[in-house]
Amino acid sequence: xxxxxxxxxxxxxxxxxxxxxxxxxxxxxxxxxxxxxxxxxxxxxxxxxxxxxxxxxxxxxxxxxxxxxxxxxxxxxxxxxxxxxxxxxxxxxxxxxxxxxxxxxxxxxxxxxxxxxxxxxxxxxxxxxxxxxxxxxxxxxxxxxxxxxxxxxxxxxxxxxxxxxxxxxxxxxxxxxxxxxxxxxxxxxxxx
Ligand code: ADP
Ligand code: 5GP
Numbered sequence: 492x493x494x495x496x497x498x499x500x501x502x503x504x505x506x507x508x509x510x511x512x513x514x515x516x517x518x519x520x521x522x523x524x525x526x527x528x529x530x531x532x533x534x535x536x537x538x539x540x541x542x543x544x545x546x547x548x549x550x551x552x553x554x555x556x557x558x559x560x561x562x563x564x565x566x567x568x569x570x571x572x573x574x575x576x577x578x579x580x581x582x583x584x585x586x587x588x589x590x591x592x593x594x595x596x597x598x599x600x601x602x603x604x605x606x607x608x609x610x611x612x613x614x615x616x617x618x619x620x621x622x623x624x625x626x627x628x629x630x631x632x633x634x635x636x637x638x639x640x641x642x643x644x645x646x647x648x649x650x651x652x653x654x655x656x657x658x659x660x661x662x663x664x665x666x667x668x669x670x671x672x673x674x675x676x677x678x679x680x681x682x683x
Contacts, residue, residue: 494585496586498510500644507589519676523586524539529543529569529629559597561597562597566636571598585671610655655667
């Protein structure tokens with residue numbers, strides 16, 4: 492049985508921050524490194540933060556069926572490579588995907604056993620402040636598009652049985668950890 496956690500929610504809501512904190516509390520949870528066609532932000536490393544691919548390479552891999560899911564977001568492509576999941580699922584290693592809404596919907600169809608959590612901001616203003624606060628050029632160049640997409644994504648949170656509001660970070664991490672221990676790690680135990 493796959494022990495897969497999907498964390499979704501608008502860009503800038505704190506998904507990456509929450510997952511980093513979660514993995515300190517649940518070290519056996521491994522992170523799926525996504526592929527993307529966007530450029531690296533300062534400090535981002537190929538193979539650690541993302542697999543940074545050219546448009547041609549992404550398209551070739553998509554056509555070859557190498558993605559579990561993939562989507563366009565803010566003019567760029569993002570996707571989960573099967574190689575990030577298959578071997579871990581086989582070994583029973585729990586794995587977390589940090590992906591946007593369209594990808595989460597695809598995973599819901601193809602991997603219904605995966606546990607999905609929507610991360611919501613305390614308010615739209617707080618989301619805007621966090622996105623701007625991150626301050627990278629790529630985000631700022633597409634800020635309006637990202638905020639518009641965020642509005643649409645927030646409207647979809649009712650699709651998710653588990654919603655964690657990322658207001659105070661410590662509380663949100665604790666809530667996410669509770670979901671993981673209840674759903675993901677239990678699923679793994681059941682399969683053993
Ligand atoms: P995402 O991965 O969803 O795009 P990030 O994890 O990059 O979001 O977080 C976006 C920004 O918001 C970062 O600058 C991060 O430090 C900040 N942030 C995350 N969680 C909180 C929180 N609970 N309160 C205030 N700021 C936060
Ligand atoms: P960013 O450019 O801010 O790193 O990511 C933009 C959005 O793409 C975020 O909402 C992030 O969760 C999402 N994303 C990252 N990796 C993937 C992926 O593999 N698949 C999908 N569908 N979305 C992803």
